[in-house]
Amino acid sequence: MNETSIVVSGLRKRFGPTLALDGMSFTVGPGQVTGFAGPNGAGKSTTMRIVLGLDAPDEGSALVGGRPYRSLPCPLRVVGSLLDAGALQPGRTARNHLLWLAHSQGLTAARVDQVLEQAGLTGVARRRAGGFSLGMRQRLGIAAAMLGDPPVLMLDEPFNGMDPEGIVWIRGFLRALAAEGRAVLLSTHLMSELQDTADHVVLVGRGRVLADRTMPELLARHGSLERAYLELTRDAVEFRAAGSPEASR
Numbered sequence: 284m285n286e287t288s289i290v291v292s293g294l295r296k297r298f299g300p301t302l303a304l305d306g307m308s309f310t311v312g313p314g315q316v317t318g319f320a321g322p323n324g325a326g327k328s329t330t331m332r333i334v335l336g337l338d339a340p341d342e343g344s345a346l347v348g349g350r351p352y353r354s355l356p357c358p359l360r361v362v363g364s365l366l367d368a369g370a371l372q373p374g375r376t377a378r379n380h381l382l383w384l385a386h387s388q389g390l391t392a393a394r395v396d397q398v399l400e401q402a403g404l405t406g407v408a409r410r411r412a413g414g415f416s417l418g419m420r421q422r423l424g425i426a427a428a429m430l431g432d433p434p435v436l437m438l439d440e441p442f443n444g445m446d447p448e449g450i451v452w453i454r455g456f457l458r459a460l461a462a463e464g465r466a467v468l469l470s471t472h473l474m475s476e477l478q479d480t481a482d483h484v485v486l487v488g489r490g491r492v493l494a495d496r497t498m499p500e501l502l503a504r505h506g507s508l509e510r511a512y513l514e515l516t517r518d519a520v521e522f523r524a525a526g527s528p529e530a531s532r
């Protein structure tokens with residue numbers, strides 16, 4: 284279980300006057316896609332950044348594969364992540380971007396070609412990544428996440444910029460990874476996509492967990508994931524425009 288999990292315990296994080304995380308705790312287990320959803324500013328990105336050792340919590344801990352990220356000797360072999368599809372050197376080709384990452388972790392060029400194939404990028408592997416559309420960058424980010432064949436995957440908004448074929452591909456890809464026994468954390472605002480992809484959902488708001496339930500439980504109680512989301516996050520939304528569905532409450 285330890286090998287294939289993300290365990291977030293009692294995270295607190297303040298940015299000046301903003302309490303971004305207020306006791307965030309949940310576990311992402313093996314063999315399933317866990318959805319991570321909540322209103323803008325709920326603390327999802329901050330949590331994921333802490334899991335990856337990019338931010339330090341004021342309190343609490345985050346373990347991936349049973350260890351803090353920064354103590355992992357070969358992190359790409361334990362957790363693959365896509366946080367920001369724009370984080371690449373625009374002048375490098377897609378293949379060189381991945382080769383550079385692979386060499387930093389003792390991974391082979393053959394593995395680079397495998398993940399390019401998996402992500403549907405073989406045909407554009409020698410094109411400069413700076414000229415890629417958002418959807419192609421997302422695919423490249425997913426290829427990078429897969430490089431180390433990690434048991435744990437963490438993806439932030441991978442559907443963004445994807446065309447319908449890409450959305451169908453990601454959904455099937457993530458489900459297949461979970462079926463292989465991996466732990467997959469998927470953050471998205473797209474409730475219909477999440478309903479079709481996730482087995483379990485962690486709904487967050489104002490820096491803490493509002494609901495941590497299986498998809499069947501949420502659907503039985505609320506009818507749809509969108510309904511569940513609107514009902515469970517109602518009191519945790521900080522930004523709401525006049526005329527939006529819940530504005531008149």
Ligand SMILES: Nc1ncnc2c1ncn2[C@@H]1O[C@H](COP(=O)(O)OP(=O)(O)OP(=O)(O)O)[C@@H](O)[C@H]1O
Binds near residue numbers: 303322323326
């Ligand atoms: N580096 C930072 N400096 C100051 N405030 C920050 C910083 N990072 C995050 N915050 C604040 O922390 C809170 C949580 O932000 P976070 O980005 O984690 O939310 P989120 O759930 O990922 O939101 P979104 O759905 O909009 O991506 C917000 O109020 C945000 O403004």
